[in-house]
Amino acid sequence: MKIQTDFSLKNYNTFGIEASAKQFVAVHSVAELKTILEENKSNKKFILGGGSNMLLTQDIHALVIHIDLKGRKIIKQDNDYVWVESQAGENWHEFVLWTINQNFGGLENMSLIPGNVGTTPVQNIGAYGTEIKDTFVSCQAIKIENQELKTFTEDECNFGYRESVFKNEVKDQYIITSVVFKLTKRNHKINTSYGDITTELGKNNIVTPTLKDVSNAVIAIRQSKLPDPKELGNSGSFFKNPILLKTDFEKIHLQFPEMKFYDVSETEVKVPAGWLIEQAGFKGKRFGDAGIHKNQALVLVNYGTATGQEILSVSKDIQATIYKIFGIHIEAEVNVI
Ligand code: EPU
Numbered sequence: 019m020k021i022q023t024d025f026s027l028k029n030y031n032t033f034g035i036e037a038s039a040k041q042f043v044a045v046h047s048v049a050e051l052k053t054i055l056e057e058n059k060s061n062k063k064f065i066l067g068g069g070s071n072m073l074l075t076q077d078i079h080a081l082v083i084h085i086d087l088k089g090r091k092i093i094k095q096d097n098d099y100v101w102v103e104s105q106a107g108e109n110w111h112e113f114v115l116w117t118i119n120q121n122f123g124g125l126e127n128m129s130l131i132p133g134n135v136g137t138t139p140v141q142n143i144g145a146y147g148t149e150i151k152d153t154f155v156s157c158q159a160i161k162i163e164n165q166e167l168k169t170f171t172e173d174e175c176n177f178g179y180r181e182s183v184f185k186n187e188v189k190d191q192y193i194i195t196s197v198v199f200k201l202t203k204r205n206h207k208i209n210t211s212y213g214d215i216t217t218e219l220g221k222n223n224i225v226t227p228t229l230k231d232v233s234n235a236v237i238a239i240r241q242s243k244l245p246d247p248k249e250l251g252n253s254g255s256f257f258k259n260p261i262l263l264k265t266d267f268e269k270i271h272l273q274f275p276e277m278k279f280y281d282v283s284e285t286e287v288k289v290p291a292g293w294l295i296e297q298a299g300f301k302g303k304r305f306g307d308a309g310i311h312k313n314q315a316l317v318l319v320n321y322g323t324a325t326g327q328e329i330l331s332v333s334k335d336i337q338a339t340i341y342k343i344f345g346i347h348i349e350a351e352v353n354v355i
Contacts, residue, residue, distance in 0.1 A: 031069035034251030039082035070133035075326035106136020123206030151177035251320030
């Protein structure tokens with residue numbers, strides 16, 4: 019375990035932003051992580067997973083601890099279900115493919131989401147009608163302050179739309195080291211309710227899709243809409259879809275009858291932020307090296323040498339314009355550092 023100084027984080031954030039860490043260390047086991055935390059009690063620390071959900075707007079004047087814990091295994095099974103455990107530093111998509119190749123069902127709709135397994139519970143990642151809370155059993159986390167290990171059950175995680183206890187009540191207090199999911203071995207609950215998936219399967223004349231078919235359909239949809247961070251720096255959806263009270267939404271809807279929306283509860287609706295941004299004329303626009311993706315307006319991109327500040331400023335411009343036109347506040351989904 020070597021602590022490096024003035025370390026470039028360009029290859030450690032999917033936006034590809036040039037920023038440096040005052041100190042940087044990669045840990046490969048829980049024991050190494052404990053040691054580093056113990057030895058650096060009074061130093062400022064910054065925990066880095068896959069770097070796929072953050073915008074670096076400045077250098078990090080702290081010890082950056084990169085969670086590089088690897089390993090995945092079956093920990094238990096019965097006739098119907100299997101419990102799989104993945105260490106936090108495993109790449110999410112590779113983990114999903116590993117489960118699908120063994121015919122374990124539950125994660126297929128979340129194929130090709132960037133990032134590592136350990137950060138998936140933090141914002142309860144989701145796509146195409148599925149969220150990780152649907153298969154999540156528990157995760158193990160280490161308390162930064164005293165290095166004690168704690169298991170968080172699904173209940174304790176308080177999952178919501180892109181929300182969890184790790185973004186709220188225990189924010190910055192724990193580092194997730196591994197996650198357990200309960201997946202199906204048979205009678206898979208194939209979920210093709212999301213319109214895009216049905217269309218994609220239809221194109222290939224697939225009537226009774228397998229897990230692999232659903233995963234392939236999701237991969238094809240994502241590849242057609244979302245830029246690959248290896249080719250064009252980005253952090254997936256930059257904004258969350260706003261949730262509005264139905265009473266407020268109804269007034270806005272009278273003015274903008276073509277506005278799309280989805281019911282989320284008796285009293286609330288979700289409005290696609292991508293639609294609002296597109297209507298406001300931002301889709302595909304470019305400001306220097308910072309821009310809004312041409313196929314999915316929720317995604318901000320770095321065409322090369324954009325700084326975090328430049329991307330942040332575009333995001334603020336979008337927020338202000340949306341508020342001015344629609345009276346709706348859209349909130350960033352990525353962590354602005
Ligand atoms: N839309 C537009 N213009 C756009 C983008 C979207 O009008 O540029 C409209 C679409 O026509 C559609 C609606 O918005 O009616 C929803 O679009 P889409 O199915 O692409 O989903 P989204 O709400 O924009 C969310 C997630 C994505 C996830 C997709 C699919 C959030 C913040 N984003 O996007 O997640 O892949 O659903 O489930 O909830 C991510 O979090 O990084 C991410 C990519």
